[in-house]
Amino acid sequence: MTRxxxxxxxxxxxxxxxxxxxxxxxxxxxxxxxxxVDSLDFVDIVVIVEKNFGFKIKPxxxxxxxxxxxxxxxxxxxxx
Numbered sequence: 892m893t894r895x896x897x898x899x900x901x902x903x904x905x906x907x908x909x910x911x912x913x914x915x916x917x918x919x920x921x922x923x924x925x926x927x928v929d930s931l932d933f934v935d936i937v938v939i940v941e942k943n944f945g946f947k948i949k950p951x952x953x954x955x956x957x958x959x960x961x962x963x964x965x966x967x968x969x970x971x
Contacts (some may be wrong), residue, residue, distance in 0.1 A: 892944075892970050893900055894963070894967055897944075897963055897966050897967055897970065898925070898963055900943050900944075901962070901966065902916055904936075904939045905926070908935060909928070909932050909936070911926050911927065911928075911960070913935060915927070916955055916959065917959065918959055918960040918963075919958050919960060920958060920959050921957050921958055922956070922957065922958065922959065922962060923957075926959070928970065936948070940947065940966065944966055944969065944970050945970070946969045946970070952965065953965065
């Protein structure tokens with residue numbers, strides 16, 4: 892899966908499943924502060940990522956993930 896495919900899937904589920912406004916979605920946008928992702932959204936993200944990308948997110952691996960770019964980097968590192 893290419894980075895572009897990962898980005899498209901991530902952005903699609905952020906808009907459709909988490910109902911984040913498209914204009915808030917940018918590579919350097921902070922998941923919590925800029926996009927409003929909260930702990931309940933994160934539970935949804937875990938389920939969606941497992942369904943779409945075939946791996947489970949480990950909370951300890953997400954410690955340093957702040958921006959959308961870092962989140963996509965994390966997914967990319969797991970699916971290659």
